[in-house]
Amino acid sequence: MTTLIAVLYIISFSLFIYGLMGLTGPRTAVRGNWIAAVGMAIAVIATLLLPGMGNWWLIALGIVLGTVVGVPAARRVKMTAMPQMVALFNGVGGGAVALIAWVEFRDTAGYAHEPLYVAIASLFAAIVGSISFWGSNIAFGKLQEILPGKPITVGRLQQPLNIVVLVAAVAFAVAIAAGATSEWLIIGVLVAAAGFGLMVVLPIGGADMPVVISLLNAMTGLSAAAMGLALNNTALIVAGMIVGASGSILTNLMAKAMNRSIPAIIAGGFGGSTGPSGGAGDGEERPVRSTSAADTAIQMAYASKVVVVPGYGMAVAQAQHAVREMADLLESKGIEVLYAIHPVAGRMPGHMNVLLAEADVPYESLKEMDEANSQFPQTDVALVIGANDVTNPAAQSDPSSPIYGMPILQVNASRSVIVLKRGMSSGFAGIENELFHDPKTSMLFGDAKASVAEIVEELKNL
Structure with a gap:
């Protein structure tokens, strides 16, 4: 059975890579998506074959709920709303990783008797996954116009507050890695990381939103890869690294296309106003020529x-x-x-x-x-x-x-x-x-x- 699972994982991530190659052009993109989807189905089957796998009713319930919600939502979404859907679905991935990290903490009694690398990888996944989930929800809100597209900040306190919540998340994680087993610490990690995700994306304006979506996607991939390392799951490691690497490359290319650095975008974007702007900078109206x-x-x-x-x-x-x-x-x-x-x-x-x-x-x-x-x-x-x-x-x-x-x-x-x-x-x-x-x-x-x-x-x- 162990050999079969290993073979299935190799087949699955080979299909991930082959499917990704198909996304280089519109003619092969649909086929590439189907190939990658088949790879994910094989990976799921291999995971369900792992020794000790249980809670079959919960697993079946999760699959049914995900299918009932995800398929109709994806089929009905308009092309104009595709960015919002991408942001939302990407955030769900990060949230799932954060919850898995929490479950792993509970299942191992605070990573007791686990190698240090398992605790570090799992805590990294918890922090990055939580940031991605809450940041993606803010991106969704801005794109859906539930939230204002303009930057939302607290002025000069923005960056100090960002640093405080990030340091808090890391401090809680360090305490856990050092041997503390209180469940409030892992909750503190998730809550502080959530605060960081919210406070980083809220000040970013609509002009930078395409780059933010790509960056959050990369972060979700990296958190999944880290969680795969903690769980010793080959398919999750490979899939996460593919998403993380491709998302990082795309983020860098898009930032260059806007002549903006990633740190500048994270520090607070610009834009979001949709009001009239037909006048010159001094308030004088300038003529435009209309046609038919x-x-x-x-x-x-x-x-x-x-x-x-x-x-x-x-x-x-x-x-x-x-x-x-x-x-x-x-x-x-x-x-x-x-x-x-x-x-x-x-x-x-x-x-x-x-x-x-x-x-x-x-x-x-x-x-x-x-x-x-x-x-x-x-x-x-x-x-x-x-x-x-x-x-x-x-x-x-x-x-x-x-x-x-x-x-x-x-x-x-x-x-x-x-x-x-x-x-x-x-x-x-x-x-x-x-x-x-x-x-x-x-x-x-x-x-x-x-x-x-x-x-x-x-x-x-x-």
Whole structure:
């Protein structure tokens, strides 16, 4: 039986890795997910075969409850709410690890007679898992707009309080590792870590939320790997390390894409305002040029190259299918259509890629930021659909801007720019977009899906 379990674990984490390889492109992503899911099912079976495994009714109840809640929630969630679901489900993983650490403490009488590495790994998992759970819940609340998207702080006391609760969690953990067995200590670890998770994420604004989701995901993976080490569970170690490593790499790449350091993000983000920001910095209103769907269609119909720049506004309006129809019409007229994707467009990593893949947009037409920026000088029309901060020229021209230095999609290098937005509201960073006032920019106000549908009808009539 021991040999069989070991073989099943090897098969399971091999499928994890093979499934992850499939996530490198939309054509193989679904297959990759199914392969990884099969690997997880095998890992669960192997775990249930471990000697001494009991409480079968509780295990069955947990599986049934998880399935009843998780499957319908995942099937019904809208693409606009996918970041919230990712944050919430990721937090559940961290919470599960924290609870397992608590159970392990109780089951071993405070890690008595256990090797020191088991106590250290389990306590590390408890701290990081609890931070991830509560931090992810705050991220969910901000993305769902249950909580304000702007930073919530206690001013100058924020960082000292963060340090106090983190030191408290570590102190309780050290006391346990040193031999203390009071259950109040492990509760103290979980509560103090929870406080740290809450107080770290609350001050982070909406502009940094995609990076926060990725960071918390990495933390959940690391806590799972640590718990796997404490439980001597190979599959949990490998799966946790894959999630932790990939999440850490993604977090670093996204932070670089925003020209922000991870410590700066954790110290307190910026943004979250969604109020009007059509005026100049001194309060003076600056004019913008409006356009119509008919004029937009004519302008694109006589173009040689059109670059679509999707953002969260496209996700909110669910306009991706209308955009694909518009692109097909333009391409039938011999016009080249490309899509410029910023690494942090939307509210989670890969948000725009997933939306466009849902509309069967050819993956070859999606251009990452560096490649897209080389295309803009040869672009006749850049069609910006709900993207805001990631197209703001202030990131390159205004040293006083909070996003100064952030790499952007340089749509202002195009011959003309058309921006589809409901109004003049700011993006996640809460600052005015200088692109709206560029003489080459025209604003097409309204719901993105309805606006694109009108453009499609006008194109059909040309």
